[in-house]
Amino acid sequence: MREFLEDCAARVYRFALRLTRDHARAEDLAQEALLRAWRHRERLRSPLAARSWLFRIAVNVWQDQLRRRRSHRDAIEDVIEAAEPVETRLRRPDQLVQDQEDVEQVMKSIGDLPPRQRQVIHLHAIEGLPLDEIARVLSISPEAARGSLFLGRRALRRALDGIQGRRE
Numbered sequence: 001m002r003e004f005l006e007d008c009a010a011r012v013y014r015f016a017l018r019l020t021r022d023h024a025r026a027e028d029l030a031q032e033a034l035l036r037a038w039r040h041r042e043r044l045r046s047p048l049a050a051r052s053w054l055f056r057i058a059v060n061v062w063q064d065q066l067r068r069r070r071s072h073r074d075a076i077e078d079v080i081e082a083a084e085p086v087e088t089r090l091r092r093p094d095q096l097v098q099d100q101e102d103v104e105q106v107m108k109s110i111g112d113l114p115p116r117q118r119q120v121i122h123l124h125a126i127e128g129l130p131l132d133e134i135a136r137v138l139s140i141s142p143e144a145a146r147g148s149l150f151l152g153r154r155a156l157r158r159a160l161d162g163i164q165g166r167r168e
Helices: 002-020 023-039 046-072 091-110 115-126 131-138 142-167
Strands: none
Touching: 002 023, 002 046, 002 115, 023 046, 046 131, 091 115, 091 142, 115 131, 115 142, 131 142
């Protein structure tokens, strides 16, 4: 179990970053989720469900944190972190700047999605979870997961069309 949690730490952090949109809070959330998983490792019924179980714990920790934050309404709106610059030797400096701006726009577009769509997009595209597993992680129906994925993709496609239009 220890090895599994160590192997999944980066995945949990990435997911936490999508939930929180803040590096420090994502680290706290991931650490708490991994700690809870370790404390309750005997509750895991099937090793095959371990990844979903771990993401579900992260969602629960996030929801607990949101409940606590709501009681403190003076919390500041999340800031979307700038994407890392795109590095390539084949691009001119002006192309590198444009690429970086495009990545930032896509990341902003993902960040602007409603929370459920953002979570579903991340779990599906980044973590590679199938929709039925995403539904279990987020405690929603498979139809709701499918709908959130569809709506999120549609919103991202519009954002990408805007980027593509600027390039032409």
